[in-house]
Amino acid sequence: MIEYWNPQVERMPVDELKELQEQKLKELVHYVYQHSPFNKKKFDDAGVKPEDIKKLDDIKKLPFTYKQDLRDTYPTGMFCVPNEQLVRFHVSSGTTGKPTIVGYTKNDIDQWSLSLARALTSIGVGRGDVLQISYGYGLFTGGLGMHYGAEEAGATVLPTSAGNTEKQLELMQDLSTTVLACTPSYMLFMNEAAKQAGISLKDDTKLRIGILGAEPWSEEMRTRIEESSGIKAYDIFGTSELSGPLFTECTYQDGIHIWADQFLVEIIDPETGEPLPDGEQGELVITTLVKEALPLIRYKIGDLTVKTSEPCRCGRTHPRIMRVLGRVDDMLIIRGINVFPGQIESVLMNISEVGEHFMIIVDRVNELDTMKVQIEMTDAAFSDKLNDIMSLEKKVASSLKSVLNLAVEVELVENGSLPRSMGKSKKVIDNRKI
Amino acid sequence: MEDKIIKQISLFSENKSGKLASIASNLKNANVNIRAFTIAEAGDFGIVRMVVDKPDVAHSVLHDAGFTVSETSVLGIEMDDVPGSLSVIADVLGKYNINIDYAYAFVTKSDVALLIVRVDDIKSALKVLSSANINLIDMNNIEAI
Numbered sequence: 001m002i003e004y005w006n007p008q009v010e011r012m013p014v015d016e017l018k019e020l021q022e023q024k025l026k027e028l029v030h031y032v033y034q035h036s037p038f039n040k041k042k043f044d045d046a047g048v049k050p051e052d053i054k055k056l057d058d059i060k061k062l063p064f065t066y067k068q069d070l071r072d073t074y075p076t077g078m079f080c081v082p083n084e085q086l087v088r089f090h091v092s093s094g095t096t097g098k099p100t101i102v103g104y105t106k107n108d109i110d111q112w113s114l115s116l117a118r119a120l121t122s123i124g125v126g127r128g129d130v131l132q133i134s135y136g137y138g139l140f141t142g143g144l145g146m147h148y149g150a151e152e153a154g155a156t157v158l159p160t161s162a163g164n165t166e167k168q169l170e171l172m173q174d175l176s177t178t179v180l181a182c183t184p185s186y187m188l189f190m191n192e193a194a195k196q197a198g199i200s201l202k203d204d205t206k207l208r209i210g211i212l213g214a215e216p217w218s219e220e221m222r223t224r225i226e227e228s229s230g231i232k233a234y235d236i237f238g239t240s241e242l243s244g245p246l247f248t249e250c251t252y253q254d255g256i257h258i259w260a261d262q263f264l265v266e267i268i269d270p271e272t273g274e275p276l277p278d279g280e281q282g283e284l285v286i287t288t289l290v291k292e293a294l295p296l297i298r299y300k301i302g303d304l305t306v307k308t309s310e311p312c313r314c315g316r317t318h319p320r321i322m323r324v325l326g327r328v329d330d331m332l333i334i335r336g337i338n339v340f341p342g343q344i345e346s347v348l349m350n351i352s353e354v355g356e357h358f359m360i361i362v363d364r365v366n367e368l369d370t371m372k373v374q375i376e377m378t379d380a381a382f383s384d385k386l387n388d389i390m391s392l393e394k395k396v397a398s399s400l401k402s403v404l405n406l407a408v409e410v411e412l413v414e415n416g417s418l419p420r421s422m423g424k425s426k427k428v429i430d431n432r433k434i
Numbered sequence: 435m436e437d438k439i440i441k442q443i444s445l446f447s448e449n450k451s452g453k454l455a456s457i458a459s460n461l462k463n464a465n466v467n468i469r470a471f472t473i474a475e476a477g478d479f480g481i482v483r484m485v486v487d488k489p490d491v492a493h494s495v496l497h498d499a500g501f502t503v504s505e506t507s508v509l510g511i512e513m514d515d516v517p518g519s520l521s522v523i524a525d526v527l528g529k530y531n532i533n534i535d536y537a538y539a540f541v542t543k544s545d546v547a548l549l550i551v552r553v554d555d556i557k558s559a560l561k562v563l564s565s566a567n568i569n570l571i572d573m574n575n576i577e578a579i
């Protein structure tokens with residue numbers, strides 16, 4: 001039987017959902033125009049007034065919001081409420097330039113938790129589950145966001161935060177953790193560490209579900225993780241500017257449900273900015289419909305994905321976005337060819353001899369881009385005949401070439417020698433000086 | 435006849451300084467003696483092949499130290515007169531379409547030359563070499579060297 005957190009809302013007919021969105025969008029534009037001088041200026045510069053937004057389709061008239069806008073208005077220049085109405089700040093570390101600050105009213109936190117409570121219910125997580133949260137707690141939204149959402153959903157939270165894997169495994173066994181929330185990289189690391197300690201996640205723990213996110217991972221990686229850990233692995237999506245982790249797939253693992261009464265999702269052509277129809281890959285743009293402290297209008301997240309408005313087999317009518325395989329920012333351009341690390345992961349994980357860890361090294365030699373992929377020699381793939389190893393390297397290189405249309409050097413390295421990560425893993429080293 | 439099979443230790447190693455020292459010290463700490471040792475190199479990596487007196491111990495010690503390691507079945511052939519016996523061995527195996535994957539030789543303390551051979555069909559190789567009166571050694575001989 002399919003469980004819903006709020007069946008009336010989650011199964012609302014699509015037309016009614018759209019009406020609801022239209023109403024909320026109209027309120028939103030008036031709200032930000034009134035409360036955020038930054039947004040007012042943006043509207044004015046674009047020659048659009050709140051009154052111009054009469055129907056849902058009019059959203060096209062509104063200017064996009066960029067991450068850079070948040071940096072430019074650091075720390076709280078885009079907020080729509082005075083600071084004393086905030087109950088929390090989160091800070092996302094900026095790899096370049098200033099970090100971005102997100103503020104939350106009490107209602108913002110409640111809406112965030114509600115979104116996650118629906119999501120957790122949709123994967124069958126709730127009362128009776130022990131949810132071990134191995135996302136970092138603190139300024140990062142992952143830990144605390146999941147914490148409040150899981151409590152709202154009725155699960156028992158084990159707030160381990162990231163790191164100290166030995167302790168994590170010990171508590172996982174002693175407190176019968178059933179659900180683990182972490183990055184896919186950490187899931188792999190934990191599985192490896194468990195094996196080394198003589199623990200089988202499959203047989204020696206009660207773990208049945210992994211909620212994995214905060215970095216892109218492929219469908220092929222999911223298969224690997226599910227098989228090696230004996231769990232169901234679900235993709236979770238969200239970004240700190242929108243609040244934090246917000247949405248997951250349901251048990252059908254067929255796209256991430258974006259709650260339409262809270263968020264309005266568009267897919268646009270990254271070049272022209274024009275909205276794209278369902279089924280076409282483009283850049284994800286999200287408008288927050290109910291946030292108070294930091295509402296965002298047409299926020300360009302930078303993820304490339306595909307949207308569908310078809311109701312899901314689970315009965316939920318809200319739109320879904322398919323697995324996010326890469327961000328516009330992660331795209332590598334090698335000799336003029338666009339390459340996403342996710343594509344490489346997909347190819348590698350389809351080759352049974354290849355382990356779960358890899359590293360992409362990009363360089364420029366004699367004015368020519370080169371790409372090398374390091375993979376680990378696993379016990380299962382090892383042969384003491386040189387020919388066998390060299391044909392494995394060739395097999396991987398030709399599989400990569402056929403998908404990427406690019407010559408790739410494949411280098412086998414010792415098992416365990418590539419970096420393991422407890423958080424977001426770094427999969428690309430770009431040594432090019434451009 | 436199967437008892438003539440020798441368990442060779444094979445491991446994958448990046449060509450980095452300190453790797454061989456690490457292998458050697460791991461084995462030394464476990465009281466494993468290396469009888470024969472060779473490296474097949476290919477660019478960034480190499481395959482280390484070893485005949486040791488306690489292959490099971492060596493395997494578990496190296497595995498626990500994080501190496502990708504396997505036990506491979508090979509033959510140890512005693513050679514009195516090296517050039518002559520090498521061609522006899524090759525002829526015998528060739529006649530029965532048994533391919534040699536690789537081979538390496540070493541000399542024991544008692545001045546006996548041993549040839550370690552990996553073939554693609556070890557059972558047939560055992561049979562045809564024995565019928566040709568070629569002397570194969572076993573793990574007991576390796577321990578006694």
Ligand SMILES: [Zn+2]
Nearest residue numbers: 250312314316
């Ligand atoms: Zn669904």
